[in-house]
Amino acid sequence: MNNRFQGEKRFFDHPVVADTPIDPQAQVFKYEAFPASGPVPWLDRPDARQTIESRLRDGEITAQQAEWCRKWVDDGYLIIEGFFDETQLDETWNAYEKAIETGAVKPPVEPLFDGDTLPGRTLNPHFSVEAIRAMLFDEKMSELVSLLLGAKAAPFQTIAGHKSSEQLQHSDSIHMSTYPNGYLVANWIAFEDIHPDSGPLVFHPGSHKLPYVMSAALGMPFGCGYSAYHDVYEPAIQKIIADNALEAHYFLPKKGDVLLWHANLLHGGSKMKESAHASRKALVCHYFSQGCLCYHDLTGMPSTLTPLAFDARAYLDANPDVKASGGNALQHYVYYGRFEGRPTRPPEIVVPAELVALGFDITEYLAANPDVAAAGVDPIAHYLEFGKAENRRIRP
Numbered sequence: 001m002n003n004r005f006q007g008e009k010r011f012f013d014h015p016v017v018a019d020t021p022i023d024p025q026a027q028v029f030k031y032e033a034f035p036a037s038g039p040v041p042w043l044d045r046p047d048a049r050q051t052i053e054s055r056l057r058d059g060e061i062t063a064q065q066a067e068w069c070r071k072w073v074d075d076g077y078l079i080i081e082g083f084f085d086e087t088q089l090d091e092t093w094n095a096y097e098k099a100i101e102t103g104a105v106k107p108p109v110e111p112l113f114d115g116d117t118l119p120g121r122t123l124n125p126h127f128s129v130e131a132i133r134a135m136l137f138d139e140k141m142s143e144l145v146s147l148l149l150g151a152k153a154a155p156f157q158t159i160a161g162h163k164s165s166e167q168l169q170h171s172d173s174i175h176m177s178t179y180p181n182g183y184l185v186a187n188w189i190a191f192e193d194i195h196p197d198s199g200p201l202v203f204h205p206g207s208h209k210l211p212y213v214m215s216a217a218l219g220m221p222f223g224c225g226y227s228a229y230h231d232v233y234e235p236a237i238q239k240i241i242a243d244n245a246l247e248a249h250y251f252l253p254k255k256g257d258v259l260l261w262h263a264n265l266l267h268g269g270s271k272m273k274e275s276a277h278a279s280r281k282a283l284v285c286h287y288f289s290q291g292c293l294c295y296h297d298l299t300g301m302p303s304t305l306t307p308l309a310f311d312a313r314a315y316l317d318a319n320p321d322v323k324a325s326g327g328n329a330l331q332h333y334v335y336y337g338r339f340e341g342r343p344t345r346p347p348e349i350v351v352p353a354e355l356v357a358l359g360f361d362i363t364e365y366l367a368a369n370p371d372v373a374a375a376g377v378d379p380i381a382h383y384l385e386f387g388k389a390e391n392r393r394i395r396p
């Protein structure tokens, strides 16, 4: 194949760099607090169609990728059948249910009807369930998301659910906003064939082209919570759907099919109609682009981006109080640790040059001086303060 980019970085293998840089430390995390900066995601630009064709001609994308991109430009969503295979889905769901059984994951109780025993939806089960983390970080999926955003995907958040959220339509950008704007993609993975009466995902093709509706534009006060979301945001979106006569589509996938949607595509969980068919097993993954700033417009808070490389053991070693609490390392880091400036790994021990010159080695010094080891003191400080004057051996 005539691919002049083979072996080189592809155009979507890089992070987003905002046209107008900002200091993330100094910002209020609100849409209107940021400059109106690009780059606009490539498939949202007025010339997107031409760019797709020229990239196809130049061998930067395949015919299949071009087709996906055209669909994304026009409709703001994409359905890929059989993206995940049955075995992986079954193993992942079993691991999730096992985690519920053992209490590693605690879904909220959210009954949809009298006698509903299905668990509620779990936020970020990938913190505890390795198989879910593997799906969030699936390479093929990350590549597809990167293609759609024109920048390298940063897997961010997961929601697993046994049934419909019955959530009114919204754009995910009100919950997960990015600077520059628009660098979010979600996917909805069906873990079983979805029944029409289960309250399938509802979405409005083409609605991604409407203006982004953020909280300040609706007069929602800074840091407002979910009551304003329900009282102000949701009715505003219902009005937009009615005023624009937006057509509703329902996602009725087979097990393994995936729906991807645009940062601004209006969608929700429709009402469950028949309790015998309430089961609607799915995992939703949300992706940002690397390099963009991620925040929560309603509360003005930065988002909880899962670090791409995180060593849980190193984090626990560096933070003995977290280790002692028995808490989940990644979860602690994402929600608290990074705001508290916690180290992600223990500090590297630096042996002073004068001791290096003597051939001093911490392990050997402790082996040679069991009383020092037993006292649990800093061996370097001990040698400098006492050991040297006491003519202690530095190796056994």
Ligand SMILES: O=C(O)CCC(=O)C(=O)O
Pocket: 159, 164, 165, 166, 167, 172, 186, 201, 267, 268, 269, 270, 282, 284
């Ligand atoms: O699955 C649903 O009912 C809605 C999911 C959704 O809106 C989301 O995860 O962004």
Ligand SMILES: [Fe+2]
Pocket: 170, 171, 172, 267
């Ligand atoms: Fe959503």
